Amino acid sequence: MQRRGWFITFEGIDGAGKSSHIEVVAEALRREGRTVTVTREPGGTPLAETLRSLLLNEAMDALTESLVVFAGRRDHLRSVIAPALVRGEVVLCDRFTDATFAYQGAGRGFDRAVLAQLERITQSGLQEGSDAVLHPHLTLWFDLAPDVAAARLEGARAPDRFEAQPVEFFRRVAQGYADRAAADPGRFARLDADQPREAVRARLMDILRGHGVLDAAQEGA
Ligand SMILES: Nc1ncnc2c1ncn2[C@@H]1O[C@H](COP(=O)(O)OP(=O)(O)O)[C@@H](O)[C@H]1O
């Protein structure tokens, strides 16, 4: 895919604080005149949102989970993400394929080589005449100890099928994210999420300025 827009993903275990910051980033970009699409996975299209509610509520094995998330992802990429990037927009996506490696791969123990094949198939063939695999340009990784995340979520919202997992599951998921970050350090930017919201936000803005997503001249955005 020809690089015109920015594809930025937000990742981390449940309760790490990703969702709290996406709109803040979107607003900062809009103030600079960028057109921003805020979306999420699982979900982002009517079909993928239907698959999301199945994934979060129905018991299924790890292969079925993986196929469901990649099926939704394919629809999301074709209908929303790839067209927005071709228009030169910024796409902010709450979770993407790193979550599949972390949750289905590390958390549920599913074969990561199979996930890598599904990733390649699902994320290519998005532009006629090109077999390029589309990956996020930047991944903001909210890194938080699983016990701190669990304490934040306690009583905050009704847990879904994943949030109801024991803290050991989230230790594996957190390690899954650390492995993905180590394998692709140029794409991942780590944030220490065990900080007050304002400190996390300031670090987020620094990263975005450092990568040229936000205008470096606009301090205090
Ligand atoms: N820096 C922070 N310090 C303390 N609590 C936070 C912080 N960021 C978010 N929270 C709270 O933690 C909970 C999970 O945050 P959320 O943004 O929904 O996380 P995620 O999207 O990563 O699951 C929410 O109740 C939110 O208000």
Ligand SMILES: Cc1cn([C@H]2C[C@H](O)[C@@H](COP(=O)(O)OP(=O)(O)O)O2)c(=O)[nH]c1=O
């Ligand atoms: C994208 C993705 C999410 N998930 C899980 C992680 C989350 O527990 C759940 C929903 O993600 P999320 O939208 O972050 O949940 P919430 O809105 O409750 O914060 O789906 C996977 O297991 N695999 C995936 O590929």
